[in-house]
Structure formats: structure tokens, C-alpha cells
Amino acid sequence: MVRGRICSLSVRDVRFPTSLGGHGSDAMHTDPDYSAAYVVLETDAEDGLKGYGITFTLGKGTEVVVCAVNALAHHVLNKDLGDIVGDFRGFYRQLTSDGQLRWIGPEKGVVHLATAAILNAVWDLWAKQEGKDPRTLLSCIDFRYITDVLTEEEAYEILQKGQVGKKEREGQMLMHGYPAYTTSCAWLGYSDDTLKQLCTEALKAGWTRPAVGSSLLSLSCVNMDPWTSEGLPLDKWFKVKVGADLQDDVRRCRLIRNMIGPEKTLMMDANQRWDVPEAVKWMSQLAEFKPLWIEEPTSPDDILGHAAISKALAPLGIGVATGEQCHNRVIFKQLLQAKALQFLQIDSCRLGSVNENLSVLLMAKKFEIPVCPHAGGVGLCELVQHLIIFDFISVSASLQNRMCEYVDHLHEHFRYPVIIKKASYMPPKDAGYSTEMKEESVKKHQYPDGEVWKKLLAAQEN
Ligand SMILES: C[C@H](O)[C@@H](O)[C@@H](O)[C@H](O)C(=O)O
Numbered sequence: 001m002v003r004g005r006i007c008s009l010s011v012r013d014v015r016f017p018t019s020l021g022g023h024g025s026d027a028m029h030t031d032p033d034y035s036a037a038y039v040v041l042e043t044d045a046e047d048g049l050k051g052y053g054i055t056f057t058l059g060k061g062t063e064v065v066v067c068a069v070n071a072l073a074h075h076v077l078n079k080d081l082g083d084i085v086g087d088f089r090g091f092y093r094q095l096t097s098d099g100q101l102r103w104i105g106p107e108k109g110v111v112h113l114a115t116a117a118i119l120n121a122v123w124d125l126w127a128k129q130e131g132k133d134p135r136t137l138l139s140c141i142d143f144r145y146i147t148d149v150l151t152e153e154e155a156y157e158i159l160q161k162g163q164v165g166k167k168e169r170e171g172q173m174l175m176h177g178y179p180a181y182t183t184s185c186a187w188l189g190y191s192d193d194t195l196k197q198l199c200t201e202a203l204k205a206g207w208t209r210p211a212v213g214s215s216l217l218s219l220s221c222v223n224m225d226p227w228t229s230e231g232l233p234l235d236k237w238f239k240v241k242v243g244a245d246l247q248d249d250v251r252r253c254r255l256i257r258n259m260i261g262p263e264k265t266l267m268m269d270a271n272q273r274w275d276v277p278e279a280v281k282w283m284s285q286l287a288e289f290k291p292l293w294i295e296e297p298t299s300p301d302d303i304l305g306h307a308a309i310s311k312a313l314a315p316l317g318i319g320v321a322t323g324e325q326c327h328n329r330v331i332f333k334q335l336l337q338a339k340a341l342q343f344l345q346i347d348s349c350r351l352g353s354v355n356e357n358l359s360v361l362l363m364a365k366k367f368e369i370p371v372c373p374h375a376g377g378v379g380l381c382e383l384v385q386h387l388i389i390f391d392f393i394s395v396s397a398s399l400q401n402r403m404c405e406y407v408d409h410l411h412e413h414f415r416y417p418v419i420i421k422k423a424s425y426m427p428p429k430d431a432g433y434s435t436e437m438k439e440e441s442v443k444k445h446q447y448p449d450g451e452v453w454k455k456l457l458a459a460q461e462n
């Protein structure tokens, strides 16, 4: 039973000084401070439940997103939660079609990140109150702009098929969790020594899980079903940042490949650094290190560019992955139509919350493209674990070629942090969207008045 009228929305600018240690750095974002616009919704219901929503940003960007959240707030305030989720498609459209704010989107950029923060909070609150069936889920999706590839009826059929074997898959998740890979070892700003040390630690610390077959390195023979492979060699998955300097990349990739050995899976991430021909040329030179995929090789908006890169790299056994900066379902639709990606990376904050991510999961299923979510940042792992476990249980029903990113930073600031066991996400058991942060962490890291920033800013002045 849904209850309560939204009587307050607060949004705070919370930043973690991760750039000081080079954490999170890549070829384009050299000094990221992992941050969140953190929204809290309160209702007048007696249960006292609150909805917590975040969107991930990098430092300064947060203040702009906070403004956008405030500009959108009037759409939520004084609304009954029942009215919002009772016509969630309509509410989603209201938020994304604000007559004045849409001009600075539409459905992309800062306003869309702000939409995600608010809707993530609505989902958190709603999830604490009740469960959802396929029809209810579909009623949350705005199919506008995607009915040429996916109608509501087709989506319903997919979800209906997803009911078959659902209980078993739930059981599998509870027992083994969802396979994860790590990016924490090889940020671009890390020295070779740090890279070696973190890689050694990750190898020792059980970033391991069972894999099938002798090689996971060519797209055609990737086969990951951790449960049918018991007793077979353990596999380990790593992602390395590339794209700034070819000689550095060759050295770092050689180093990491030598450490992990020829059989383990390596992915590369260029964070949009290259032009299309440059991407093909650069990756041809890194092909000897057998990457499973190259992530964000060029502009996230360049659909045909991604298609050209995919085509050129296919003979080398290298796939293209993208999505962390794909601003809406339309871009994903076209990437799928153009065969421009082999791995689809949803992001729980870039798109318009669960609503829009559902539409992308369903389109990916229709095109039979594996979803391997983008996570990390601050809170993205906490959020996206819900989406990908849902995808396995109710949509894709497969783990083949699928894994979810994991980054080992900042989980200690969450009340319900992710639980990783044997390199897998264990299903969250607490109600809600795992978005609540610890109040003392928020206070300390609030920008610019939190203790951490007061000290850092004072030190900068002196
Ligand atoms: C600035 C960020 O850390 C990015 O480098 C990061 O999201 C990355 O692209 C990833 O795939 O995890």
C-alpha cells in the first residue's frame, strides 16, 4: 500500500577528495573528486520512511546538478506518492518535459542527472513500501521515441518469458551473487608500482570466480556461467585505463597482462579520448594484450563511429563497450540498431532512473546484447546491483558475456553498502535502493562547509 504526501525535498552537494590519490582518473578526467547530489524526500506518512536518491558527479559539476534538482523540485513537492507511482510514466514525462527546463536537456545532461537523483529517491521510497509486478514495471516506462524497436506489448512478452525459471535464478543469485569485475587497480593516474601492488593484492584477495573454457579472450568463445564450471580454473577480471599515451599504454598493459597471465580477462577503457580512425589504429597496437573490449573509444554521441570501430575491431576479437555517458534511451536504441556495441553499459544515474533503465534492459534483451553496467564512482555500485540482478532474474535470464563493474572506493559512507563475495555482488536484502548515506559522512563531506573541505580549502589558501 503506497502512502504519504511528499512534504520535503532536500539536496546536498557531497564530495570526496578522490583526486588527491589519483583514484578514478582516466584519459579524459584527470582529477575526479567523486561526488553526489544527494536528495532526501520526506513524506507526511506516519511510517517515517524517507527516500534517498543520488546522482554521481565529479566535484564542481555537483553544484550545477544541485541547482537543477532545486529547479525541478516543485514537480515532486506536495504530491502524493500514490499519485506519482500510480501514473509513473506520466510523472516521468512531466519531469522530463518541464516546459522551461527541457530546453537545456532534453532528457540529457545536467537536467537528466537531476531527474535521476529525484527519481532514484522516489524508487527508494516506493521500494520500501511495496513490491512490483511486470505490468506495474511497464507502466513506469516512457516508450516515447522507442516504439519503432520496442512496443509495450513486446516488453510485456519479454517480462512474461522472464517469469519462467525466475525462482531458480533468484536462488542462484542468493547463493552465488552476480559476477563482478574490478577497475580499482589501474586508474590512469596510478604509478606502475601502485598498479603492480593493487593488482597483486586483488589477485590474492580473491577477485576470483569460476570460469568455463580455456580462454575468455575471444568474443566468440566467451562463456561465463560460474555455476556449471565448478572445479575448473578460477578466472579474474581487470579493467585498465588507456588512451593518453600509446607507449605508456603498451607498458602498462604488458605489465598487467604479465601479472594476470594469458588466460585472465582484461578490458580497456579510453573514456572517449580518440577519433574513430585513431581508435582503430591505437587498439590494433594494443590487440596483442587480448582485451575483451575497448570501452568508450570515441565520443559517446557518435553512434556510427562506434559501429565503424566495432566492425574494424571484430577480426581482432575486440568488442566495443559503451554507455556510461549515453544520455538517454534514444542513443541506446540507435547503438543497438547500428550494431555499434557488443557490451551495453547502463548507468543508474545518467539515465532517468529505474524507469529509463528498464526500457534499455528490455531493448538489450530484444537485440540479445549483454548488459554489463557501469558502476564505481560514489554509490553507483549500490544502485546498479539492483538493476543487474533484476535483469538476470526477470529479463536476460543469462550470465553469458555478462559482468557488473565494481570499484572499491567509498562504500563505507553508505548505510547499506554492497556486499561482494568471491568477486560477485550478493543480492541486497534491505528494502529500498541502497541509496542512503551515513549522515556523519554527508556532514563531513558536504561542500564547502564540511570538515573535510574546510581543511582542504584552508590548506589550499595557505
Ligand atoms: C571518472 C571516472 O572515474 C571514470 O573513469 C569511470 O567511471 C570509468 O569510466 C569506469 O568505467 O569506471
Ligand SMILES: [Mg+2]
Pocket: 269, 271, 295, 296, 324, 374
Ligand atoms: Mg568507463
